[in-house]
Amino acid sequence: MSEYTATVTVRLKAGVHDPEAETTRRALERLGFDLSALRAADQFELDLDAESAESARERATEMTERLLANPTIHDHDIEVEPR
Amino acid sequence: MSEYTATVTVRLKAGVHDPEAETTRRALERLGFDLSALRAADQFELDLDAESAESARERATEMTERLLANPTIHDHDIEVEPR
Numbered sequence A, B: 001m002s003e004y005t006a007t008v009t010v011r012l013k014a015g016v017h018d019p020e021a022e023t024t025r026r027a028l029e030r031l032g033f034d035l036s037a038l039r040a041a042d043q044f045e046l047d048l049d050a051e052s053a054e055s056a057r058e059r060a061t062e063m064t065e066r067l068l069a070n071p072t073i074h075d076h077d078i079e080v081e082p083r
Helices: A019-030 A053-068 B019-030 B053-068
Strands: A002-012 A037-050 A074-082 B002-012 B037-050 B074-082
Touching: A002 A053, A019 A037, A019 B053, A037 A053, A053 A074, A053 B019, B002 B053, B019 B037, B037 B053, B053 B074
Parallel strands: none
Antiparallel strands: A002 A037, A002 A074, A037 B037, B002 B037, B002 B074
């Protein structure tokens, strides 16, 4: 068994309204910053023990699909690195 | 002027209690997943126009320090890429 860290990034799909990102963007503009767009995402770093990087990725994918992301509104990507 | 995307990741500093991450971890364990640790972070993707990648990074750093992160409890890192 080796130790891996799986980094899961969960984003709203394009077109899904994100009031938190909109509020953050307006607050930045009120501070005088100029930006074309702002997207917010949640990131989870999962430390886990697995036989291989592939096995770590499979488990992280299962955790993402079962709990961390909602496939109706979210896209996700997963990166696995040895710890 | 060129278009850049600055990706800002804001994490709680080590030792700062994160009840949301703790709840997520316990929910995963209740589903039968075994993990050593779970850390949560916020990620912001900022699309902006700037003269250079360095200038885009400076503005993203200023936005992070003024609004996106609280230096008392957060660490952050910033990656800048042409869009």
